[in-house]
Amino acid sequence: MELTFTYLALLFYLSASLAYMGSLAARPGKLLKVAGILARAGFVLHTGALAVHLYQQGRPPANLADWLAFYAWATVAVYLVTEAHYESKVIGSFAIPLVLLLLGASAALPKTIETLSPPLKHFGVWMHVILTLLGNAAFALACCGAVMFLVQEWLLKSKHPGVLFERLPSLKLLDDLSYFSLVLGFPLLTLGLLSGVLVSYSVWGSFLSWDGRQIWSSITWVFYAALLHGRLAGGWRGRKAAILSIIGFCGVAFASLAANLIIRGTHAF
Structure with missing residues (x-):
């Protein structure tokens, strides 16, 4: 059932991506409406797949395939909030293809079974x-806004x-989207x-285990803290803020996909 819902x-999501892309080249009205309906239908099915997965596994994501599936879901959820806030469906032309890529990669990866110890199944995890x-899904949307x-x-x-210039939102809206x-x-x-730090202390007796993911996530947090401070206090806007948002998301991707392969630690993937 999980695989059926996922496929x-x-x-x-593929149909929605094509409709969103088509809306950038044609009259956007009907296509954007159809794309929005398709994206939401995909989100409902995606939610169903994760619900079945959680019911069967009863644990947090324990491998890369699981994490990508949940990350794709979170990205759609944040996108829908952002779309409602700005009343602009065109953002989906960049966000939904990213979701398609994440969920497609999840479906293609082997579903290795990772056994989690009982302490790692509690509420804090x-x-x-x-x-x-x-949080990372919101940064994915910030990156999409920056690219746009x-x-x-x-x-x-x-x-x-x-025609693409006429279809995309204004520079001000896109800058506001990245900031939001x-x-x-x-x-x-x-x-x-x-x-995560509190869970680490309660399970292992130390606040940090210094695996690759913890180290790089800390670096990413410092980077985004500096970016947020720059936008609030330094007036960073426009092109500079867009480039930094893209760099920050590259850091998120590295922390999620590669950092733990370099320095193994407590994270399962």
Whole structure:
């Protein structure tokens, strides 16, 4: 049942991605509406797949395939909040293809079974996973907004911007989107890391075990703290903030996918 829901969600996300992309080249009205419906249908099926997974496994994500599936779900959830806040569905033309990539990678990876010790199944671990996923998902949206900002800026400076320039949101809205996602994601990541530190202390008797993921996540947190401070106090906006948002998300991706392969530790993947 989980696989069925997952493959159906992939199908709907693929259809939504094509509809979103089509809306950038054609009249956006009907296509954007269809794309939104398809994305939401995919989200419902995706939720069903994760619900079945949680019912069967009864544990937090314990391998990379699980984590990517949950991360894709969190990214859609944050996107839907962002879309409602800005009343702009065009953001989905960048966000939903990213979700499709994440969930597709999850479906393609082997589903290795990782056994978690009983202490790692308590409430604190769930809080750590959920908050961290939502924080990183908000940073994914900030990155999407930053990429769109750079594309729109390049189109604005070109002599013949074309139809894509008319379809994408204004530079101000895209900059605000990245800022909103940063303000949303940073507290979530902070609480997620703090809950992880408390879990580490309660299980192993030390606040940090210094595995690759903890080290790089700490570096990423410092980077986003500096970016948020720069935006609040230093007036960082526009192109500079967009480039830094993209760099920050690259750090998130590295922390999630590669850091723990370099320095193994308490994280299962």
